[in-house]
Amino acid sequence: MNNLLSILFYPKKTTSVKSTAAVIYGRLTYNGKRIDFTTSRKIDIKNWNTHSNNAKGNSDESKSINRYLDSIKAKLYNIHDRLIRDNQTISSKIIRDIYFGKGEEERMxxxxxxxxxxxxxxxxxxxxxxxxxxxxxxxxxxxxxxxxxxxxxxxxxxxxxxxxxxxxxxxxxxxxxxxxxxxxxxxxxxxxxxxxxxxxNQWIDRDPFFHWKGTWKSSEREYLTDMELQKMAEIEFDIPRLDLVRDIFLFCCYTGLAFADVKKLSENDIVIGMNGKKWIKTKRQKTNSMSSIPILEVPEAILEKYSDHPQVKTGKVVLPVLTNQKSNAYLKEIADVCGIKKNLTTHLARHTFATTVTLSKGVPIESVGKMLGHKSLKTTQIYAKVLDEKVAKDMEALEQKMRQQK
CATH class of the missing domain: 1.10.150 (DNA polymerase; domain 1)
Incomplete structure (x- = not known):
């Protein structure tokens, strides 16, 4: 196994230009990874043999230096062999640290x-x-x-x-x-x-992420169209669990609340706004930022529908929300029944609110960001997609104006 370990010595001149004195350094290389250390010995640079990596000649000084370097090499190889016998982790740093008597345990x-x-x-x-x-x-x-x-x-x-x-x-x-x-x-x-x-914490001497750079791929966020929303709202379910999950999903579509936020929504989060109508004012669980959302007719009707539910009557929540895992599983069934080919998830409702319910209807992006509880407008811009339906309406309006000008 010694072929994995390489030890050599080299001189490193002092900062003085005129001086020919050099400090002898050792270089440990194990499995391609190297680490240097000083031997604390000096030599005149002209007395160093660059081919054999030791001191030249037979002078007492050269013999002393070479004996010292040989002893270092022998000790390093012994440490390496001992680590192998003990089935311990081996690295050039570990070998060096053991040689210098550093007892600090490697952080795992x-x-x-x-x-x-x-x-x-x-x-x-x-x-x-x-x-x-x-x-x-x-x-x-x-x-x-x-x-x-x-x-x-x-x-x-x-x-x-x-x-x-x-x-x-x-x-x-x-x-x-x-x-x-x-x-x-x-x-x-x-x-x-x-x-x-x-x-x-200085448990490592370099950042391995220094040369790493990750880039996010932009992905198309799915959402429901007005027609799909209407289809889902109008269909009647005989199975109570599907009816409940559909209602909670629609509530999120018309409020923009994330699943975790609608699950914890309580009476304290519903207030009367400046316009005399009901608003949802709640802190997002994810970012702790405030969401301010006027309650539209659809979510208000859903709140009323479940006002007598046993879970709601406890006063802790305003809607009997199932777990995210169950909700996502049942949404697959709902999509099949409604003939919706998209991958329905609880978070798709938030996308639908941002695109179909608000931005495509001309609601300013700043207002949408406020309702979604975004701290930065950049986050809201992810949802700022101009739908084909809106483009068609805008072009129809333009076409009508052009006819009137003739």
Missing amino acids: LMEIFQDHNDQMKKLIGKGYTKGTMQRYEACKNHIENYLLYSYKKKDIPVQEVDHKFITGFDHYLKSQKDCAHNTALKYIVNFKKIIRIAYA
Whole structure:
């Protein structure tokens, strides 16, 4: 196994131009990764043999230097052999640190990740949400599986994470876990935070993400058209669970509330606005920003429909919302019944509110952003799609004006 380890010595001149004195440095290379260290010995540069990497001649000084360098090399090889015998993790840094008597234990990647997640759990509701926690837990599980798949290990020193590890993780997520590009990128961004923690604490001496750059792919966000919304609203369901999920979905379509926000919506979140009508004023669970939404006829009718529901009568919520998992499963059934070919999810309702219900009807993007609870207009602009239907109406209006001018 010694062929994996390479040790050589080289002189490094002092800063003085006139001086020929040089400090002798050692270079450890293991599996292509190298690390340098000083031997604290000096030599006149003209007495160094660049081919044999040692001192020239048979002088007492040269013999002393060469004996010293040979002893360093022997000790380094002994450390390397001992690590192999003990089945320990090996790296050039580990070998160097053991030689210099550094007793600091190598920080392990998965231990750092677990510490981060444990700390995050304590801050749920105090800056972090359960959803964020779940994403980091999922990311940690993916890293664990990637280590077993590619490295046949349960954990590695965080120092061993390099650019190859990151790109390999990206490939693993897409090829083995069938993650879409943006989904894989989200996991890598989560992982990047863990590595930055290690870098900030000086557990690693370089940032492996320095040369990594991820780019998001723009994706078409699906939404329902007016005709599809009407079809869903008019259809009658004999199965109560489908009727309930359809109503909650429509409520989100006409309020723009995310699923997590409609699930926690209470009477305290419904107030009378300046215009004398009912408004929803609630803080988004994801960003803690305020959403201000006038209640239209459709959502008001849905609130009235479920006002006598046992869950609502407790006073904690205004709608009996099922879990996100069940809602998404039942929405697939609803789509089949309604003849809608799109992939219905609870979040598609928010897209529908932003496009079909508001922006396409001429509601200013600033107002839409306020209702969606966006902190930045850039976020709202993601939804700012001009629908074909609106383009057709605008062109019809233009055509009519042109006829009148003739």
